[in-house]
Amino acid sequence: MRIAIPLPLLLRFRQARYMPAEAWDWLRGRRNPLLPPRWLRFVGGGDFATVGERFLQHFQRLAKLQPDEDVLDVGCGVGRIALALTTYLKPPGKYSGFDIVPEGIRWCQRHITPQFPHFQFQHADIHNAAYNPRGTARAESFAFPYGDASFDFVFLASVFTHMLPGGMRRYLQEVRRVLRPDGKCLATFFVLNSESRRLMAGTGSQFHFGHDLGGCFTVSPNRPEAAIAYEEDRLRVQILEAGLNLNAFYPGGWCGRERAMDGQDIVLLSAAVLHCRYLRNSCALLVTANQLPDHRQ
């Protein structure tokens, strides 16, 4: 998603714009109480419910998610994927989600948790120039509000695509900390490599990461977090340094790639067994010489 103005302001515009349509739906009894109002759907394009269902399919197919597992949704937005998961996760399985946009979390707490008490949402007041410009905490030092080894599955859908390198590094470490030893993580990225760069230069690319910020690339130097891409080699090293294994890479269609699993690149991670930092760093250097495991469609 490309955001040109800070989200709090954008939400006010969207509220004014979509209020008549929402009121009209409500008058005709067509308002679905399990969907947020249109103005609160700030989490990207496409049909809101369909995107959530597509991610649920990725979780089942790629990460073999089971209905009784403990799931963490980092950057859960306004519950787009949580809503799809309510049809699948059953107690003792449980869902936890956190996000930095208070309006989204409030909606989830009021509309999802009362019907599905095993779904819990928390707000974290972390700074992000696009989503939470007045946030007081910093992503690069933030500790996820959960204990070690609490989750079987962690996912970040279109979150690292809005995070700068310091925050990304910290979040990968936190994912490793909260994952159980046999846990998995699915995260989406914009990955820059020779193929995506070549495609990006063509006419079919939705994004042009033309601004090098030193450690990542952005579409917009004025508001870098609007969309962030990472070099493949750098990303692989960061994943290994966080103590995670890169199990699979599914290239996305964002750069105009014709056959793709989803819009963004999907990366499947697991907790690595290497605990020695020296060994891990040596492996990171070695793996840099190889390609990402690649599962093209």
Ligand SMILES: C[S@@+](CC[C@H](N)C(=O)[O-])C[C@H]1O[C@@H](n2cnc3c(N)ncnc32)[C@H](O)[C@@H]1O
């Ligand atoms: C494109 S939206 C995707 C939301 C959700 N994952 C989904 O797919 O519906 C990006 C989300 O990342 C959140 N975000 C950005 N920086 C974050 C951070 N440091 N920690 C947690 N969430 C963050 C934003 O608030 C926003 O809700």
